[in-house]
Amino acid sequence: MSPISSTALSGLNAASLQLQSSAHNIANTQTPGFRRQQVVQSAEPAGGVRAQLTQAAAPGEAMAEDIVNQMQASALYRANLQTLRVERDMLGSLLDVQA
Numbered sequence: 001m002s003p004i005s006s007t008a009l010s011g012l013n014a015a016s017l018q019l020q021s022s023a024h025n026i027a028n029t030q031t032p033g034f035r036r037q038q039v040v041q042s043a044e045p046a047g048g049v050r051a052q053l054t055q056a057a058a059p060g061e062a063m064a065e066d067i068v069n070q071m072q073a074s075a076l077y078r079a080n081l082q083t084l085r086v087e088r089d090m091l092g093s094l095l096d097v098q099a
Helices: 001-029 063-098
Strands: 037-043 047-053
Touching: 001 037, 001 047, 001 063
Parallel strands: none
Antiparallel strands: 037 047
16 A cells, blocks of 8 residues: 555544534434544554544533534545545546556
């Protein structure tokens, strides 16, 4: 797997986890004592990102933050998917030139 692919895939996974987490938070805003899930991301030394789920220290909702997280994660997911498509197309073109 190329470095571009592995970086884009890690970004897809991180965005997917953020989408799941914020959807979970939105669905549970009315649950008494609910503590929000949060996604913590850190850079990988070889490129890409590592995403981990944590739980908020105190109960409570942050609907506006979760909605913004949904929109941001959706845009990041599409961007990383486009990166994979462009890499695929470039490799296809390279093979066409070599053939």
